[in-house]
Amino acid sequence: MARSNDEVAALFREYADLISITGGDAYRARVYEKAARSVGGYHADVARLDVKGLQEIPNVGKSIAEKILEYFRSGSVSAVDELRARIPAGVRRLTAIPTLGPKKACLLYEELGISSVEELADAIHEERLRDLKGFGPKTEQNILHGIELLQSSGDRVLLDVALDLADDMVAALSRATGCRRCAYAGSLRRVRETVGDIDILATAEDSAPLMRAFSELPYVAEVVARGETKTSIRTTKGLAVDLRVVPPDSWGAALQYFTGSKAHNIRTRELAVHHGLKLSEYGLFDIESGEKIASETEEDVYARLSLPWIPPTLREDRGEIEAGLRGELPDLAVESDIRGDLHTHTDLTDGLAPLEEMVAAAAERGYAYYAITDHGPDMAMQRMTDERMLAQRARVRELDGTCGRGRGMRLLHGAELNIDPDGGVDWPEEFLAGFDLCVASVHSHFNQGREAMTRRIVRACENPYVNIIGHPTTRIIGKRPGVDADLDAIFAACARTGTALEINAHPDRLDLRDEDILRARRYGVKFAVDSDAHATLHLANMRYGVGTAQRGWLTKADLINAWPETRLRRFLSKGHKGRVTRRSAA
DNA sequence: GCCGTTTTCGGCCCGACTGTTTTCAGTCG
Numbered sequence: 001m002a003r004s005n006d007e008v009a010a011l012f013r014e015y016a017d018l019i020s021i022t023g024g025d026a027y028r029a030r031v032y033e034k035a036a037r038s039v040g041g042y043h044a045d046v047a048r049l050d051v052k053g054l055q056e057i058p059n060v061g062k063s064i065a066e067k068i069l070e071y072f073r074s075g076s077v078s079a080v081d082e083l084r085a086r087i088p089a090g091v092r093r094l095t096a097i098p099t100l101g102p103k104k105a106c107l108l109y110e111e112l113g114i115s116s117v118e119e120l121a122d123a124i125h126e127e128r129l130r131d132l133k134g135f136g137p138k139t140e141q142n143i144l145h146g147i148e149l150l151q152s153s154g155d156r157v158l159l160d161v162a163l164d165l166a167d168d169m170v171a172a173l174s175r176a177t178g179c180r181r182c183a184y185a186g187s188l189r190r191v192r193e194t195v196g197d198i199d200i201l202a203t204a205e206d207s208a209p210l211m212r213a214f215s216e217l218p219y220v221a222e223v224v225a226r227g228e229t230k231t232s233i234r235t236t237k238g239l240a241v242d243l244r245v246v247p248p249d250s251w252g253a254a255l256q257y258f259t260g261s262k263a264h265n266i267r268t269r270e271l272a273v274h275h276g277l278k279l280s281e282y283g284l285f286d287i288e289s290g291e292k293i294a295s296e297t298e299e300d301v302y303a304r305l306s307l308p309w310i311p312p313t314l315r316e317d318r319g320e321i322e323a324g325l326r327g328e329l330p331d332l333a334v335e336s337d338i339r340g341d342l343h344t345h346t347d348l349t350d351g352l353a354p355l356e357e358m359v360a361a362a363a364e365r366g367y368a369y370y371a372i373t374d375h376g377p378d379m380a381m382q383r384m385t386d387e388r389m390l391a392q393r394a395r396v397r398e399l400d401g402t403c404g405r406g407r408g409m410r411l412l413h414g415a416e417l418n419i420d421p422d423g424g425v426d427w428p429e430e431f432l433a434g435f436d437l438c439v440a441s442v443h444s445h446f447n448q449g450r451e452a453m454t455r456r457i458v459r460a461c462e463n464p465y466v467n468i469i470g471h472p473t474t475r476i477i478g479k480r481p482g483v484d485a486d487l488d489a490i491f492a493a494c495a496r497t498g499t500a501l502e503i504n505a506h507p508d509r510l511d512l513r514d515e516d517i518l519r520a521r522r523y524g525v526k527f528a529v530d531s532d533a534h535a536t537l538h539l540a541n542m543r544y545g546v547g548t549a550q551r552g553w554l555t556k557a558d559l560i561n562a563w564p565e566t567r568l569r570r571f572l573s574k575g576h577k578g579r580v581t582r583r584s585a586a
Numbered sequence: 587g588c589c590g591t592t593t594t595c596g597g598c599c600c601g602a603c604t605g606t607t608t609t610c611a612g613t614c615g
Contacts, residue, residue: 028587
């Protein structure tokens with residue numbers, strides 16, 4: 001079930017689209033888009049706010065506040081219903097076709113009555129678009145091609161896939177003649193969990209050799225647009241990539257511009273206007289004199305807008321501009337702050353590498369501590385027994401303090417428990433007390449009702465030996481939605497019981513996701529960024545988890561695995577004695 | 587329809603590329 005904020009956001013996005021399609025005031029449409037974003041990202045449940053509370057949400061004024069109230073009172077908003085009655089839903093769907101926007105969609109509907117993607121394809125084949133103003137043969141082709149792309153759903157790709165490709169492209173372009181600097185920007189630099197297209201930025205006096213090198217990369221399937229400063233291609237796997245080339249002294253302004261997000265850029269450009277300046281990818285200019293004020297580095301550009309440099313992971317217009325102006329940007333956690341990984345597996349259960357190899361690989365990463373957390377017996381196929389677990393523990397104790405910097409890497413013996421449908425876990429408390437820490441996760445029965453699922457996870461938090469809720473929503477990006485649970489109730493339970501929420505760093509999961517982290521931190525919850533590694537190579541996924549933590553505005557104080565070992569052990573004791581004694585004995 | 591260290595009314599981000607338009611509108615990011 002969607003959060004009520006998400007329902008309202010979707011409604012306003014639809015309303016904004018309908019306003020555009022019906023040729024309504026473009027500024028009004030934009031206001032609804034902005035309100036949709038603000039509501040979607042707002043921490044409090046809009047269903048529980050009154051007019052006054054609603055108007056405290058940015059971009060929500062009296063009129064929009066009243067529409068929100070109307071929605072929760074009657075289940076619909078009459079203004080939206082009126083436009084829906086005028087424009088079939090299929091017309092809005094037309095605007096999902098690349099190169100086809102609201103204006104063309106409106107014309108197609110009004111002149112030809114076209115109200116679905118299928119009807120549009122038929123109309124083109126029957127040559128019925130021929131005498132429509134603004135539609136030529138090339139437009140027809142582009143629409144047909146766009147429909148193909150839409151139907152083969154040029155989906156967003158996962159962060160790790162896009163990053164590998166981008167690294168490769170940047171390396172290739174950096175070798176091209178005349179390339180001064182080259183880097184990827186866009187959502188990839190902001191470490192979004194999926195990437196719709198890759199933006200690459202380069203500087204050169206002459207762009208031609210770079211554009212040529214770009215078009216000739218081996219995995220280019222199609223050159224979509226080709227200009228002097230911008231070339232767009234589509235890869236053989238359907239991923240869109242843009243290359244922008246600007247003069248060398250525009251590097252900072254261009255990097256700022258192409259890193260986005262769109263909403264963040266709009267805010268920074270508005271800020272520029274308030275300073276009597278104009279901001280573009282070429283620099284920050286004085287409007288009156290046309291003089292260039294800043295352009296060489298991002299720091300320069302932000303500084304002239306009275307802002308500190310804003311880390312790319314924060315650039316989503318989620319309050320970073322306001323925080324920057326107040327000098328209150330968080331000191332974000334970085335990968336080198338991570339002192340250890342608290343959720344990893346070995347070949348004792350479903351991991352690929354033996355304990356010794358995992359420990360050696362962890363030591364290689366310079367960790368101060370490292371936890372081994374294989375599955376408990378509830379995951380029947382793993383054939384875990386008390387004996388096997390205790391034997392592993394003995395071996396972990398032997399290896400403890402034999403690896404890493406100065407042989408000082410401490411090993412923690414833990415388990416990844418399974419949270420059963422009632423909220424119970426694999427072992428009784430007596431046995432759990434022997435572990436240094438326990439991660440507990442949902443692995444089955446994903447479709448329990450919201451209440452039962454919430455109760456289930458809250459009960460796991462209340463277990464005195466459960467320290468971390470692993471991949472809290474169990475979503476798999478693009479494949480399985482997160483469980484339906486009252487996350488706010490779970491966040492409150494975590495804060496109350498001293499249970500950390502995991503930020504699972506596997507690029508398929510990234511669970512919790514950034515928006516939920518933003519909400520959870522308001523409850524005072526602590527987090528653990530874990531790789532959930534099942535092989536030595538997976539330990540390096542930590543970078544994606546840290547990026548996600550940054551997108552959730554977390555500092556190292558928020559991450560239990562960025563804490564010194566003593567502080568971590570105290571947290572793991574959850575206020576009871578058992579675990580703390582083991583620690584002091586060690 | 588929202589918003590305010592230029593404003594409670596009059597603004598509202600900026601530029602590139604494409605296609606069809608002989609001067610610019612539409613779309614995109």
